[in-house]
Amino acid sequence: MPIAANDPGCAPPRCAACAARDTSVCASFADRELTALHGIGRRRMLKAGQVLIWAGDPAAVCANLVSGVLKVVREDPDGRAQIVGLLFPGDFVGELFVEQARETVVALVDADLCLYSRRALEPVLAAQPGAEGLLLRRALGTLAEARRWMLMLGRRHAPEKVAAFLLDMHRRLGVGDRVDLPMGRGAVGEVLGLTIETVSRQMTALKAAGLIALPGGRQVRLLDRAALARIAG
Amino acid sequence: MPIAANDPGCAPPRCAACAARDTSVCASFADRELTALHGIGRRRMLKAGQVLIWAGDPAAVCANLVSGVLKVVREDPDGRAQIVGLLFPGDFVGELFVEQARETVVALVDADLCLYSRRALEPVLAAQPGAEGLLLRRALGTLAEARRWMLMLGRRHAPEKVAAFLLDMHRRLGVGDRVDLPMGRGAVGEVLGLTIETVSRQMTALKAAGLIALPGGRQVRLLDRAALARIAG
DNA sequence: CGGAGGCTTGATGTAGTTCAATCTCCGTGG
DNA sequence: CCACGGAGATTGAACTACATCAAGCCTCCG
Numbered sequence: 001m002p003i004a005a006n007d008p009g010c011a012p013p014r015c016a017a018c019a020a021r022d023t024s025v026c027a028s029f030a031d032r033e034l035t036a037l038h039g040i041g042r043r044r045m046l047k048a049g050q051v052l053i054w055a056g057d058p059a060a061v062c063a064n065l066v067s068g069v070l071k072v073v074r075e076d077p078d079g080r081a082q083i084v085g086l087l088f089p090g091d092f093v094g095e096l097f098v099e100q101a102r103e104t105v106v107a108l109v110d111a112d113l114c115l116y117s118r119r120a121l122e123p124v125l126a127a128q129p130g131a132e133g134l135l136l137r138r139a140l141g142t143l144a145e146a147r148r149w150m151l152m153l154g155r156r157h158a159p160e161k162v163a164a165f166l167l168d169m170h171r172r173l174g175v176g177d178r179v180d181l182p183m184g185r186g187a188v189g190e191v192l193g194l195t196i197e198t199v200s201r202q203m204t205a206l207k208a209a210g211l212i213a214l215p216g217g218r219q220v221r222l223l224d225r226a227a228l229a230r231i232a233g
Numbered sequence: 234m235p236i237a238a239n240d241p242g243c244a245p246p247r248c249a250a251c252a253a254r255d256t257s258v259c260a261s262f263a264d265r266e267l268t269a270l271h272g273i274g275r276r277r278m279l280k281a282g283q284v285l286i287w288a289g290d291p292a293a294v295c296a297n298l299v300s301g302v303l304k305v306v307r308e309d310p311d312g313r314a315q316i317v318g319l320l321f322p323g324d325f326v327g328e329l330f331v332e333q334a335r336e337t338v339v340a341l342v343d344a345d346l347c348l349y350s351r352r353a354l355e356p357v358l359a360a361q362p363g364a365e366g367l368l369l370r371r372a373l374g375t376l377a378e379a380r381r382w383m384l385m386l387g388r389r390h391a392p393e394k395v396a397a398f399l400l401d402m403h404r405r406l407g408v409g410d411r412v413d414l415p416m417g418r419g420a421v422g423e424v425l426g427l428t429i430e431t432v433s434r435q436m437t438a439l440k441a442a443g444l445i446a447l448p449g450g451r452q453v454r455l456l457d458r459a460a461l462a463r464i465a466g
Numbered sequence: 467c468g469g470a471g472g473c474t475t476g477a478t479g480t481a482g483t484t485c486a487a488t489c490t491c492c493g494t495g496g
Numbered sequence: 497c498c499a500c501g502g503a504g505a506t507t508g509a510a511c512t513a514c515a516t517c518a519a520g521c522c523t524c525c526g
Contacts, residue, residue, distance in 0.1 A: 074380055077466055080388040084380040095377075097370055102377060132366040133359065137330055139372040144328075144335060146379040147307055147317040153386040154426025155313040158514070185473065193387025195515060200474055216523085233310055391482070418505065431482055433506055449491080467526100474521070481514090489506065496499080 012038040018114070023090030024064040025125075028134040036128075040120040046070075046107035053094060053105040062094030062118050068111025069173075069182040073104045073190070083190040084146065088172060092138060096122060108182045153193045156233065161192040162202040164232035166212065170222055177225075181218040245271040251347070256323030257297040258358075261367040269361075273353040279303075279340035286327060286338040295327030295351050301344025302406075302415040306337045306423070316423040317379065321405060325371060329355060341415045386426045389466065394425040395435040397465035399445065403455055410458075414451040 011031035072085035244264035305318035
């Protein structure tokens with residue numbers, strides 16, 4: 001990794017200061033080429049709850065997530081919703097190479113993105129050697145994660161699901177033994193394929209067993225991670 | 234698409250005759266470049282039930298599926314299994330860029346593959362412009378499919394799952410109103426996150442309702458696809 | 467203080483699992 | 497040729513995990 005490639009001196013200032021500069025797709029771009037990407041991108045803030053992409057709409061935009069957490073949701077004709085992905089800083093947002101969005105993307109907490117028109121982005125990616133390779137690696141990683149998730153949805157019981165979810169969130173967002181969940185009980189249910197009541201009961205059970213504490217709000221303290229891991233399987 | 238690119242005259246004979254020549258990743262290779270790929274590939278036959286890749290083993294091989302159907306399985310520590318993917322002719326088999334296989338790959342029926350060492354394949358793909366882009370498109374397609382599947386696993390009831398599965402299989406393998414399922418009831422359960430008994434009961438119910446017929450073995454006739462689609466949602 | 471949104475708790479219902487027995491279809495061998 | 501055996505499929509009965517329906521309960525903010 002040559003130092004010059006990421007030398008802030010010649011990258012567009014907004015990119016040089018970007019928190020996701022080295023973890024997003026942009027990492028495959030040297031500062032020189034970054035200018036092309038910069039030219040077609042713009043910053044966008046999302047408030048918690050705001051929708052970025054509606055399933056069914058034309059797939060017009062992609063983005064790099066700079067800060068915040070987004071959910072990717074699939075919905076039934078009859079309204080049952082399943083969260084099929086969570087996006088964290090550095091993740092790529094949106095669907096390439098399709099005309100119609102299949103998934104709704106919503107901010108779970110206030111978020112910050114670097115937004116691109118899909119039409120403009122695709123040729124830039126194709127022209128930049130290595131960019132599609134990088135996206136391929138990411139996509140394969142996301143696929144592996146989705147499949148792990150499928151095993152959970154199809155085969156595991158509520159206690160295992162909740163324990164696994166808490167450990168997962170802690171791995172991504174935890175500080176010490178604490179996690180501040182970026183979502184309410186309802187959305188946790190949408191992630192795990194459970195109802196809000198079942199999630200709530202499982203959390204209470206874990207608290208009663210002394211494995212977690214619920215200091216209030218969306219905060220969780222994982223008091224016995226080993227035991228949680230044992231439950232998660 | 235220039236005619237010369239796929240001129241059988243200068244492709245390696247095995248590739249020129251390959252049933253998957255134009256649907257697999259090979260389609261991104263002109264005949265000239267195909268020779269490099271051909272050089273590192275070898276044919277392999279799999280009997281129904283044979284395992285190609287064991288989860289946990291070093292990820293040594295990838296392949297193009299030429300004929301047959303494979304299942305991709307994830308397993309719990311305690312043995313519960315979930316099929317997370319089905320592979321059909323033209324599909325890419327195996328995991329790139331990882332050292333350890335996360336999924337077991339098994340032939341559901343007799344299958345025919347074009348096998349590559351992963352170590353040898355990766356550089357060839359990187360060198361061939363467009364190959365990684367093609368794989369990216371495929372990977373994104375597979376991801377979208379996995380997410381559709383997640384919605385099914387998390388949110389749908391047994392009757393909807395079975396109806397949707399039958400329509401899906403018919404779309405891929407059907408001739409007229411018939412499908413010959415490439416798997417038994419047990420594996421259908423592993424796909425849908427159900428037990429073998431529940432699958433069997435649902436099938437009997439559909440038969441009783443006159444929506445399907447079960448002529449025997451793994452054959453199914455879809456007598457009322459509109460009604461099935463209505464159940465599938 | 468009051469009211470709304472999200473969370474918890476309880477009571478009841480039910481879809482799907484589990485356990486177990488029987489059946490069907492085929493291939494094998496007497 | 498038919499009897500036997502085995503694997504997969506079906507069917508039944510009982511159970512249980514989770515959903516559903518329905519109150520109540522915090523807690524944050526106007």
